[in-house]
Amino acid sequence: MIWVLVAFTVLLLMGMPIAFAIGIAGCMFFLQHPELPSTIPIQLTITETQNFALLAIPLFILAGNLMNNAGITTNLLRLATVLTGRLQGGLAQTSIALSTLMSGVTGSSIADAAMNTRLLGFEMLKRGFSKGYAAGVLSYGSLLAPIIPPGIGFILYGTVGQVSIGRLFAAGIIPGLMLWAALALTISITARKRGYAPELKKRATLKEIALASWGGIWAVLFPVILLLGLRFGIFTPSEIGAFAVVYAVVIGLFAYRVLKAASLREAIEGSLVDIGAVMFLLALSAIFGYGIVFERVPEVISAWMLELTDSPNLVMVLIVLFILLVGTFMEGSVLIIMLTPIFLPLVTKYGIDPVHFGLVFIMAATIGNYTPPVGAAMFVVCQILRCPIGVYTRESMPFLISVSAVTLLLIFVPEIVLWIPDLIFGKP
Amino acid sequence: MKPFYQKLCAAEAALAGTLLVLMVALIFLGGVARVLGYPLNWSTDFATAFFAWACFLCADIAWRKNSLMAIEFLPARLPAKAQRLLRMVNYAIISAFLLYFMVMGAWLAWTSRVRSFQGIPEISYSWVTASAVVGGFLLLVTTVLKVVDEVKGKRSGPATATDVL
Numbered sequence: 307m308i309w310v311l312v313a314f315t316v317l318l319l320m321g322m323p324i325a326f327a328i329g330i331a332g333c334m335f336f337l338q339h340p341e342l343p344s345t346i347p348i349q350l351t352i353t354e355t356q357n358f359a360l361l362a363i364p365l366f367i368l369a370g371n372l373m374n375n376a377g378i379t380t381n382l383l384r385l386a387t388v389l390t391g392r393l394q395g396g397l398a399q400t401s402i403a404l405s406t407l408m409s410g411v412t413g414s415s416i417a418d419a420a421m422n423t424r425l426l427g428f429e430m431l432k433r434g435f436s437k438g439y440a441a442g443v444l445s446y447g448s449l450l451a452p453i454i455p456p457g458i459g460f461i462l463y464g465t466v467g468q469v470s471i472g473r474l475f476a477a478g479i480i481p482g483l484m485l486w487a488a489l490a491l492t493i494s495i496t497a498r499k500r501g502y503a504p505e506l507k508k509r510a511t512l513k514e515i516a517l518a519s520w521g522g523i524w525a526v527l528f529p530v531i532l533l534l535g536l537r538f539g540i541f542t543p544s545e546i547g548a549f550a551v552v553y554a555v556v557i558g559l560f561a562y563r564v565l566k567a568a569s570l571r572e573a574i575e576g577s578l579v580d581i582g583a584v585m586f587l588l589a590l591s592a593i594f595g596y597g598i599v600f601e602r603v604p605e606v607i608s609a610w611m612l613e614l615t616d617s618p619n620l621v622m623v624l625i626v627l628f629i630l631l632v633g634t635f636m637e638g639s640v641l642i643i644m645l646t647p648i649f650l651p652l653v654t655k656y657g658i659d660p661v662h663f664g665l666v667f668i669m670a671a672t673i674g675n676y677t678p679p680v681g682a683a684m685f686v687v688c689q690i691l692r693c694p695i696g697v698y699t700r701e702s703m704p705f706l707i708s709v710s711a712v713t714l715l716l717i718f719v720p721e722i723v724l725w726i727p728d729l730i731f732g733k734p
Numbered sequence: 735m736k737p738f739y740q741k742l743c744a745a746e747a748a749l750a751g752t753l754l755v756l757m758v759a760l761i762f763l764g765g766v767a768r769v770l771g772y773p774l775n776w777s778t779d780f781a782t783a784f785f786a787w788a789c790f791l792c793a794d795i796a797w798r799k800n801s802l803m804a805i806e807f808l809p810a811r812l813p814a815k816a817q818r819l820l821r822m823v824n825y826a827i828i829s830a831f832l833l834y835f836m837v838m839g840a841w842l843a844w845t846s847r848v849r850s851f852q853g854i855p856e857i858s859y860s861w862v863t864a865s866a867v868v869g870g871f872l873l874l875v876t877t878v879l880k881v882v883d884e885v886k887g888k889r890s891g892p893a894t895a896t897d898v899l
Contacts, residue, residue, distance in 0.1 A: 321809035322824045323802035325793070330831045348838045352866050355786040358778055364788065365758060367898055414898050452899055459899050545765035551758045574751045579801045580898050581754070582792030586802065589789055637803045638899035672899055679807050682897040 307601045310334045310594070324640050325587040332593030335600070347593040354592040355585070358544055359465045363588070364581040365547025366461055369554050370412040371573040371580070373525075374421055376558030376565050381521035382407040383425065388518045390490075391506030395497030397430045398443045399490060400505060405447035406486045407522060409454040410529040411554075413461070415672055419448035419683040423690045435502060437693040442702025445676050445687040446489060449709055452672050454482035455529045456550065459668035461543065462639060466588075466646045469660045471543040472536035473727040473734070475529070477665045480722055484712050492708040524557045537730050584639055591643050604651035611652060618656040622663065622717045625649055626670045633674020637682055641671045659734075661727055662720040669713050676706065739879075743798070746872065750791035753784040760784075786862050790869020798876045803897065818884060825881050832874040839866035 314331035318324065333347050354360070386403035393399040401422055412418055423444045430440040452459040455475035464471040510518075519526075532550070535541045541549060558565030598604070611621060629641060646667075653663045675683040678695050688698050716723055764777030796802050809820050843863035850858060883889070 317824075317827070318805050319808050320820055320824055321804055321806045322828070323797070323804045325802050326824075326828050326831065330827060333831070333834075345838045345842050348835060348842055348866055351835075352786060352839075352842075352863060355789045355865075356782050356862065358782055361757065361761065361781060361785055364754065364785070364792075365761070368754060368758070416897050416899070462899075540769055541765050545761055548758045548761035548765065552762055571751075574754060575747065577754065578747060578750050578792045579796045579799055581788070582794070582796030583801050583803060584898050585789040586793035586796065589793075635805055635807060637897040639897050640803060642899070668899075675897060675899065680805065682899075 307335065307597050307603060309338065310597055314594075324637075325583075325590050328587065328594045328644070329590030332590070332595075332597060335593075335597035346596070350592040350596055351589045354589045357465070359542075360585075360588065361544040362461050362465065362471070362547040363458070363584060364577070365544065365551055366413055366456060366458055367580045367584070368574065368577040369456075369547060369550035370414050370417055370458070371577045372551060372554035372558065372565075372570070373411040374417060375569040375573050376554050377562030378411055378522070378525045378557070379404075379408065379421060379425065381518075381562065382525055385518040385522040387505065388510035388515050392504050392509050393490070393494065394504060395490075395493040395502050396505035397426055397433055398435065398440070398493045398497060398502065401426050401430070401443050402447045402450075402486060402489045402493065405450050406454065406482070407525060409448075409451040409457075409482065411525045412451055413456045413458040415448040415451040415675060416682050416686055418451040419445050420686045420690070422447060423687045427687070427691050431691070433502075436500075436701060437691055438697040438699075438701030439496070439500070441684075441687045441691050441693040441698045442705050443489075443493065444691075445681075445683045445698075446702065446705035446709060448683055449669070449672055449676070450482050450485055452668055453478045453485060453665070455479065456532055456546075457668070459638065459642060459672065460664065461547075462584075462588075462642045463646055463664045463668060464543070466643060467650045467660065467664070469650075469664055470731070470734075471546075472533065473661045473731050474664055475533055475536065476727040476730050477661045477723050479726050481665060481669070481712070481716055484715075484722070485709060488708040488712050489705060492704050496704055524561050528553065533730065584643075587640065588643050594644075595647055598647060604648050607648060608652045608655050612655070616656075618653070618658050619718055621653065621656050622658065622666060623714075625653070626666060626713065626717065629667065629670040630673060630677075633671055634677045635680045636674065637680075638668075638671035638675050641674070642668065659720060659724060662716075662723045665723050666713060666717055669709075669716070673706070673709060673713070676702070743795075746791055747795060750788055750795065753788040753791070757781045757784050757788065783857075783862050786865040787869075790865050791872070793869060794872040794876055797873055818889075821889075822881065822884060825877050825884070829874060829877050829881075832870050832877065836867055836870035836874065839863060839870055843867055 310331050313334045317327035336342055383404055386400045390399040390403045455478050460474040464474050532546055675681045678699050760777045760781040764774050767774045809817055843860040846863055847858050847860045
């Protein structure tokens with residue numbers, strides 16, 4: 307197994323696509339074990355694609371891309387503006403509120419960051435926001451997308467680690483709202499210093515708020531419907547994915563009437579690439595996973611960790627630090643696919659709830675998308691705004707600190723995370 | 735050669751998209767039918783069979799568009815010549831892997847031809863296994879074309895992958 311890891315690291319550093327690197331390195335294990343049939347790697351890959359639970363992943367990717375084209379965004383932007391118009395920091399507050407509302411329909415932070423930046427980025431620069439600050443707001447706001455249900459991260463983690471997706475979805479609600487509060491507070495403080503004024507001159511009337519809420523009702527209802535469907539066992543997670551696709555198409559066609567054949571096609575084509583990238587990685591990681599189980603790697607790491615410490619909190623902090631570190635140069639979804647089979651057995655030994663760990667894990671893995679040198683959300687936002695990475699890194703520091711503080715709090719107070727899942731689904 | 739290949743790519747995308755839509759329809763119908771008390775046992779079976787094909791076709795589409803996630807920040811710091819050499823080495827290793835993948839996949843498809851697929855006895859499991867063979871072949875063609883591009887002095891473009899998280 308040590309040679310598998312060496313091969314994997316070398317291939318990775320050579321710039322080989324991670325999917326291939328993981329499959330090829332995984333095959334090294336079979337070279338070392340000639341007694342195993344050489345067809346097993348292919349069998350493992352195909353079997354992975356025959357897992358019904360994994361079907362939720364492509365379906366939610368498609369649903370997210372459709373939602374972006376379904377006309378929900380403009381309606382939610384109106385709602386976000388009336389809700390936050392009087393807060394210090396103007397458009398920055400609106401942007402975070404929009405991210406929060408959008409995250410109830412999309413599950414991908416990068417898609418969310420890209421859309422928000424196109425929608426609000428240049429408007430923010432016009433109002434006098436500095437480039438680095440605007441880029442920081444737009445990228446960190448998208449951290450909410452995978453946390454507030456539904457989230458692709460939860461689906462990946464839940465299917466790879468066989469953890470209830472319903473509980474994971476429910477676990478994201480309070481931490482998501484806490485992130486919103488933390489980011490809004492950070493903006494209020496920094497905006498006052500920088501002199502960024504509120505967006506609206508006067509408070510929105512009740513009528514305006516009601517109208518805007520009605521326009522966004524289909525988006526706000528969506529996570530509620532998903533959770534109810536899962537709670538009452540009406541649908542399995544994969545079926546919920548199919549339902550999400552149908553929901554997006556129906557509201558795009560009938561409620562908002564903006565979905566056209568062309569945008570439908572565009573959403574499907576865009577999804578094919580995303581699905582290929584994730585599913586190929588997941589399928590080939592089965593080859594790698596075989597060796598990990600065969601050589602009892604999680605047990606070895608657990609034994610080693612247990613000797614080091616018996617404090618669950620310390621283990622969580624160590625794992626989060628590790629994820630943040632690796633996450634600076636590796637995509638979050640890769641981390642979830644590769645590290646869940648290793649870390650989940652470890653934390654279970656410490657008595658940590660898999661849902662609690664999953665939420666913290668996904669949050670830490672997503673934060674890696676905002677930090678240099680490699681961060682997908684950071685790249686997208688900085689590319690659209692033409693903001694140098696150095697400037698972004700410096701000016702987005704307050705946001706990094708505030709989301710890290712929330713993560714730390716969630717590690718030490720699992721009740722915040724587990725309260726809603728226990729309330730909806732009962733204690734496990 | 736070129737127009738044929740372009741048609742092949744278009745057909746690949748069309749097929750993958752169709753499979754995706756079929757998967758949605760089958761699973762949605764399956765779910766609704768079950769809730770109504772008429773469970774369809776074949777809907778999920780077909781959906782997972784389509785899933786295998788969709789996975790490999792989408793993988794090839796992503797590979798062609800350089801959208802597979804990779805860590806490129808170390809190679810990017812090397813001189814251009816070394817970068818090119820490194821890419822060629824990568825393509826060579828990947829080609830060898832895909833060749834192995836195809837051959838073993840074909841062998842599996844041949845030996846599993848009598849094994850029936852999940853709940854549908856009339857359909858051979860080889861239909862699923864064949865997805866790995868066809869997928870491996872398409873990925874291999876894409877890889878070889880990347881090598882051809884490199885030899886001609888064109889770089890197939892830097893990775894443009896974004897994460898789904």
